[in-house]
Amino acid sequence: MRTGKSDISGWLVRPAGRHLWAVPVTVLAVCAAHAARATPSGGMDNAIVVRAARTWLAGGSPYDDPHFLYLPSAVLAAVPQALLPGAALRVLVPCAVTALLALAWACALRLHRVPLGSRLACLGLTGLAAGFAPFGHLVRLGNWTVTATVALPLCLLLASRGRWTAAGAVVGAAVALKPLLAPLLLLFLFAGRWRALAAAALVPALASAAAALAMPDPAGFFTRTLPFLLHGDDGFVRLYEASPAAVLPRLGVPQGLAQGLAAAAACAGVLCALRRWRRADPGPLRLAETGAGLMLSAFLVSRPSYDHYLLVVLPLLLAGLPYAGSVARGVWFWIALVPQVPGLTWPWLESERRRAFRDAFTLCVLAVTVARQSRPRVPVLGGRVPSGRTPEPAKAPATPF
Numbered sequence: 001m002r003t004g005k006s007d008i009s010g011w012l013v014r015p016a017g018r019h020l021w022a023v024p025v026t027v028l029a030v031c032a033a034h035a036a037r038a039t040p041s042g043g044m045d046n047a048i049v050v051r052a053a054r055t056w057l058a059g060g061s062p063y064d065d066p067h068f069l070y071l072p073s074a075v076l077a078a079v080p081q082a083l084l085p086g087a088a089l090r091v092l093v094p095c096a097v098t099a100l101l102a103l104a105w106a107c108a109l110r111l112h113r114v115p116l117g118s119r120l121a122c123l124g125l126t127g128l129a130a131g132f133a134p135f136g137h138l139v140r141l142g143n144w145t146v147t148a149t150v151a152l153p154l155c156l157l158l159a160s161r162g163r164w165t166a167a168g169a170v171v172g173a174a175v176a177l178k179p180l181l182a183p184l185l186l187l188f189l190f191a192g193r194w195r196a197l198a199a200a201a202l203v204p205a206l207a208s209a210a211a212a213l214a215m216p217d218p219a220g221f222f223t224r225t226l227p228f229l230l231h232g233d234d235g236f237v238r239l240y241e242a243s244p245a246a247v248l249p250r251l252g253v254p255q256g257l258a259q260g261l262a263a264a265a266a267c268a269g270v271l272c273a274l275r276r277w278r279r280a281d282p283g284p285l286r287l288a289e290t291g292a293g294l295m296l297s298a299f300l301v302s303r304p305s306y307d308h309y310l311l312v313v314l315p316l317l318l319a320g321l322p323y324a325g326s327v328a329r330g331v332w333f334w335i336a337l338v339p340q341v342p343g344l345t346w347p348w349l350e351s352e353r354r355r356a357f358r359d360a361f362t363l364c365v366l367a368v369t370v371a372r373q374s375r376p377r378v379p380v381l382g383g384r385v386p387s388g389r390t391p392e393p394a395k396a397p398a399t400p401f
Contacts, residue, residue: 009322013114016122024125028098031129035094035140041086042093043142050089053078056215063220066228069304071204071221072211073176074144093142100146101128101135101311107153108319111160112284124318128311133342138308148180149311152295155184156287156316159196164188168196172203179204180312183298186270187291190277229303242359243305250356262301269297269367275374285323288316289373292327296367307340307359310366317370327370336365 041047052062053075062068062075081089105125106116114120129135138146151174158167168188174181188197212218238246244265248258273293277286292313299305317333320326327333339346339358349357 009324012120012123012322013118015115015117016119020119020122024122024129027126027129028102031136031139032094032098035097035136035142036091039094039140039142040090042081042089043097043140046081046089046093046142046144049074049078049144050081053082057082059216061215061217061220063217063224066224069225069229070144070178071176071208072215072218073204073207074178075215076211077177094139097139097142097146100150101138104146104150104153104311105315105319107150107157108288108315111153111157111288111316112319112323114319114322120319120321124315124321128315128318131341132311132314132337133340134308134310136342138311141308143306143308144178145180145306145308145312147174147177149315150174151181152184152291152312153316153319155181156284156291159187159191159193160284160287164191164193164196165199168193168199169203171200175200176204176207180309181295183294184291186273186294187277187287190274190290238304239353240306240356241304242307242309242356242363243300243302244360244364245301245303246305247356247360259301265364265367266297266301269293269300269371272371272374273297279374279376283323285320285326285373288320289327289370292316293367293370293373296363296370299363300367305363307355307362310340310359310362313366313370317366327373330369332365332369336362336369 035043041050048065048067049070052065052068052070055064056062056075057079062072081093084092102125105121105128109116109118109121109124138149151170155167155170155174158164158170171181171184185197185200188194188200208221212221217223241247243262245259245262248261249255253261270293273290276293277290280286295313299309317327321328323329338344339361346358349355
């Protein structure tokens with residue numbers, strides 16, 4: 001990227017200095033320590049998976065719990081945790097989730113070729129941890145969404161280096177733990193990467209089939225979990241869902257119409273992601289914006305859809321800040337994040353049970369903002385970036401992360 005003295009992108013990619021790194025390290029340590037004190041057994045959501053593993057070890061079916069929404073392979077993955085005492089999980093899980101979120105941010109930076117020792121790396125991690133409420137929510141809950149948060153930028157990083165089959169295997173492994181990244185299979189379809197598509201589909205299929213054979217209810221995911229996901233009959237869970245299909249009925253919109261509108265928005269988002277992919281400009285923005293567009297489209301219609309799902313795409317979009325024309329350079333990207341600022345009280349939305357309206361605003365505005373990236377770029381005179389070209393960020397010597 002050509003940056004002048006007035007362009008902030010040049011300043012962002014320069015080394016941060018060791019003293020500045022004390023800020024994100026402190027913030028992350030405080031976040032993990034608070035979660036360890038406030039949440040027993042490593043968080044409510046992680047406890048669901050661990051409880052399912054313990055039920056299986058005791059000879060029962062993990063799908064007896066309607067809130068266990070994972071594939072059978074996740075049960076085996078949770079067995080090591082099931083063997084640990086609750087006191088250990090209380091400390092280890094928040095620390096592991098925090099470390100994985102930092103790793104996700106590092107992968108997103110490397111995808112955009114931003115040095116890990118840069119000011120953007122330091123300030124971005126601080127902003128995510130201290131200025132984005134779902135970050136803290138995810139650490140406290142211990143939700144396995146964190147696996148998708150790491151897998152998406154890692155997958156796109158591998159794809160940007162031509163290692164598509166490895167990228168597909170990463171997505172497949174993430175789906176085997178939690179099926180959140182299943183929409184990303186469309187990216188391999190767009191790219192015509194059939195081996196990667198096969199890897200992404202076969203890894204969770206084989207892992208789940210093998211795990212299901214060891215369970216008393218091998219078809220439990222299909223007979224119990226899928227109906228729950230399709231109907232969303234849990235009144236408690238519905239209060240925290242951010243998708244329009246869940247939020248609009250709370251405003252008086254008929255359920256059928258709300259689901260239809262959400263499905264139409266999701267289809268439009270997929271079409272925009274396809275257009276963004278076909279606008280084959282060089283650079284990492286093509287992969288990042290197509291992948292983010294597919295995931296946001298799925299979140300618009302998926303049941304359930306929570307605020308911490310936003311962390312799957314946010315590091316990808318924020319790391320593109322040094323690039324002219326990126327999503328993070330637009331004002332609507334930042335407007336979408338305003339409802340997620342911790343401590344900011346919203347009139348009539350103070351109740352925790354009403355925060356889904358704020359989450360839905362963020363989700364919808366982000367989805368539209370990313371979808372707008374599919375529009376062809378108009379050439380601009382005066383030395384700026386021509387149509388279809390994505391410049392690289394200014395190079396700066398990397399310092400240790």
